[in-house]
Amino acid sequence: MDTHAALYEQGLARIASLRKLAPRKSKTLQQVMEDHGITRRDFMKWSASISAMLALPLPFSTLVAEAAEVADRVPLLWIQLAECTGCSESLLRASTPDVSTLIFDYVSLEYQETLMAAAGWQAEENLENAMRDNHGKYLLAFEGAVPTANNGAFLTVGCKGHTGLEIAKKAAEGAAAIISVGTCAAFGGVQAAAPNPTGAQGIHTIVDRPVINLGGCPPSEVNIVGTLMYFIMFGKLPALDMFNRPKWAYGARVHDNCERRGHFDAGEFVEEFGDQAAKDGYCLYKVGCKGPYTYNNCPTERFNAHTSWPVLAGHGCIGCSEPDFWDTMRDFEKPLGQQILHGLDADADTVGAVILGVTAVGIGAHAIGSIFAGKHEDK
Amino acid sequence: MTKETMLYTRDLIFSAIIRVCHWLRALSIVALVITGFYIAWPFLVAPQSSDVLVQGWIRMAHEIFGFILVAVTLARAYLFFFSKNNIERRSIKDVISPKAWFTQLKAYLWMGKAPHSGAYGPLQFVTYMGISVAAFFMCVTGLVLYANVYHLGLGGLLWEPSAWITQMMGGLAVVRLWHHYITWVFIIFVLIHVYMAVWMGIRFKHNSVDSIVSGYDYHPHHDEHEGK
Numbered sequence: 001m002d003t004h005a006a007l008y009e010q011g012l013a014r015i016a017s018l019r020k021l022a023p024r025k026s027k028t029l030q031q032v033m034e035d036h037g038i039t040r041r042d043f044m045k046w047s048a049s050i051s052a053m054l055a056l057p058l059p060f061s062t063l064v065a066e067a068a069e070v071a072d073r074v075p076l077l078w079i080q081l082a083e084c085t086g087c088s089e090s091l092l093r094a095s096t097p098d099v100s101t102l103i104f105d106y107v108s109l110e111y112q113e114t115l116m117a118a119a120g121w122q123a124e125e126n127l128e129n130a131m132r133d134n135h136g137k138y139l140l141a142f143e144g145a146v147p148t149a150n151n152g153a154f155l156t157v158g159c160k161g162h163t164g165l166e167i168a169k170k171a172a173e174g175a176a177a178i179i180s181v182g183t184c185a186a187f188g189g190v191q192a193a194a195p196n197p198t199g200a201q202g203i204h205t206i207v208d209r210p211v212i213n214l215g216g217c218p219p220s221e222v223n224i225v226g227t228l229m230y231f232i233m234f235g236k237l238p239a240l241d242m243f244n245r246p247k248w249a250y251g252a253r254v255h256d257n258c259e260r261r262g263h264f265d266a267g268e269f270v271e272e273f274g275d276q277a278a279k280d281g282y283c284l285y286k287v288g289c290k291g292p293y294t295y296n297n298c299p300t301e302r303f304n305a306h307t308s309w310p311v312l313a314g315h316g317c318i319g320c321s322e323p324d325f326w327d328t329m330r331d332f333e334k335p336l337g338q339q340i341l342h343g344l345d346a347d348a349d350t351v352g353a354v355i356l357g358v359t360a361v362g363i364g365a366h367a368i369g370s371i372f373a374g375k376h377e378d379k
Numbered sequence: 380m381t382k383e384t385m386l387y388t389r390d391l392i393f394s395a396i397i398r399v400c401h402w403l404r405a406l407s408i409v410a411l412v413i414t415g416f417y418i419a420w421p422f423l424v425a426p427q428s429s430d431v432l433v434q435g436w437i438r439m440a441h442e443i444f445g446f447i448l449v450a451v452t453l454a455r456a457y458l459f460f461f462s463k464n465n466i467e468r469r470s471i472k473d474v475i476s477p478k479a480w481f482t483q484l485k486a487y488l489w490m491g492k493a494p495h496s497g498a499y500g501p502l503q504f505v506t507y508m509g510i511s512v513a514a515f516f517m518c519v520t521g522l523v524l525y526a527n528v529y530h531l532g533l534g535g536l537l538w539e540p541s542a543w544i545t546q547m548m549g550g551l552a553v554v555r556l557w558h559h560y561i562t563w564v565f566i567i568f569v570l571i572h573v574y575m576a577v578w579m580g581i582r583f584k585h586n587s588v589d590s591i592v593s594g595y596d597y598h599p600h601h602d603e604h605e606g607k
């Protein structure tokens with residue numbers, strides 16, 4: 001295909017230009033992989049699976065492999081704001097580190113609070129240097145929401161007491177591209193759940209250019225690394241969906257690729273956790289699965305080196321990659337129609353039924369009134 | 380016992396197409412409320428075979444009645460604005476007249492009667508307008524949901540606008556929630572609507588309910604042209 005051919009050329013040119021830059025790591029990727037017992041064959045399999053995941057045809061897998069090898073030329077700054085570090089952890093703490101995890105290590109990580117040795121003034125200095133030295137070139141990843149109320153006073157980081165708001169804006173200025181890793185950075189996450197006293201928001205609301213949102217609490221490691229690989233390969237943003245999430249990862253609903261979908265359409269549902277239907281692997285819709293409202297590739301990519309994902313493990317999807325999911329996807333173990341409305345302590349159907357009852361009483365009263373009101377006579 | 384004779388005129392107030400639209404709307408709304416609530420909380424026991432798609436069939440019925448409602452909603456909007464007969468549009472005159480509202484509300488409270496300029500009373504007109512807007516909203520959100528359950532054909536064509544609406548509303552869950560909430564508007568409307576139609580016919584001795592079947596209403600005939 002023509003567009004693919006053009007994209008391939010673009011990728012080749014980009015990698016050639018990256019190759020000219022000095023490596024920032026002392027070891028090559030090959031050496032790193034050897035240290036971890038990952039064979040060339042594993043690596044090629046990984047490259048093929050990443051290109052398939054990015055919806056690119058197979059020839060692109062060599063490009064993925066080359067891009068991985070020059071990944072240490074691309075400076076990456078990873079800034080943590082109001083967050084729980086779960087996104088970093090999901091990426092780093094895999095029990096069997098696969099190529100994705102290694103690549104993350106291998107990218108030239110200029111600043112990452114969880115991983116770096118520096119602390120205090122030294123850490124602050126590292127961040128400033130990294131931003132200055134790589135100005136306009138670095139890839140910027142955010143983890144966590146940015147509190148904006150009271151001018152950002154609800155979050156200060158580091159010995160200089162800068163607010164998250166200041167840090168985020170400053171870092172965004174010199175970035176070549178910005179990725180919001182996880183639902184908090186993308187949409188505010190739990191910090192932004194109602195009533196959101198700190199005014200927490202997704203990063204895209206405070207910077208005036210496109211941000212790639214990787215929804216998910218946490219997003220799977222392949223979605224994070226896939227996005228990094230795409231940027232390294234092509235130096236630009238992938239096609240994005242309605243909430244600026246990469247289409248290759250968030251293009252389809254969980255529900256549409258779920259292994260329990262056959263049971264959904266057949267009307268076979270788990271009624272409560274642990275019942276026979278649950279043991280038979282029936283659909284989790286009635287115990288609150290939000291797969292029908294959630295765009296993500298969990299059913300196909302799964303988590304922890306493709307081992308499992310929530311619905312396979314027996315709990316419904318909670319919609320964690322969607323904006324405001326803490327509010328809109330409540331209650332996590334009830335279907336959406338039975339969501340308890342704030343302040344009313346009842347679901348919409350109860351409220352509806354009460355209004356209906358009141359209406360019926362009103363009608364009855366009016367009908368009785370009509371009996372006593374006597375007849376209307378024309379003339 | 381005194382016996383009075385009164386003369387009545389028989390007037391065509393609802394054209395055939397309007398009556399057909401009314402009953403198609405009534406049918407589809409009832410079917411949509413039932414199948415919709417089933418989709419929200421599926422309660423039938425499945426026949427232990429994935430060859431019988433219980434949920435699938437009910438969703439299909441919901442979608443078919445949904446498309447009927449979409450078609451009728453569009454046709455009805457067109458008729459309201461562009462129909463040659465202006466009997467419906469004439470009611471706008473009453474809606475903007477405080478006096479018409481006042482006499483109308485009094486008539487509901489058993490005091491006097493309320494002559495109309497067009498087919499409807501002011502409160503009635505506003506309610507119907509509201510229910511039409513609600514139907515339009517259900518059609519839009521329904522089509523957004525449809526684009527997500529079927530991705531080819533019409534679903535595919537609707538994908539881009541649906542994505543835009545989903546984004547505006549804040550996610551598919553919000554679309555679905557509002558699709559569920561507004562369902563109640565129809566249920567409550569139907570109850571009031573049926574009561575009012577029957578009550579009007581009894582109290583003011585005209586053909587309220589029958590008129591949407593036959594098209595004709597009858598009104599007392601007055602020699603001096605004071606009433607309508």
Ligand code: HEM
Nearest residue numbers: 337411412415416418419445517518521522524525559562
């Ligand atoms: C008066 C009109 C309508 C009513 C009362 C109604 C009611 C409902 C209800 C209660 C639900 C379930 C929501 C939940 O899960 O809580 C639903 C779902 C749905 N409705 Fe409607 N609806 C109406 C019109 C439409 C129209 C015009 C369409 C367009 C084709 C449509 C398409 C759908 C679809 C596709 C779903 C989701 C089915 C699924 O995900 O399996 N609806 N509707």
Ligand code: SF4
Nearest residue numbers: 258261283284289291
């Ligand atoms: S378990 Fe959830 S995602 Fe899977 S088919 Fe059922 S409702 Fe859809």
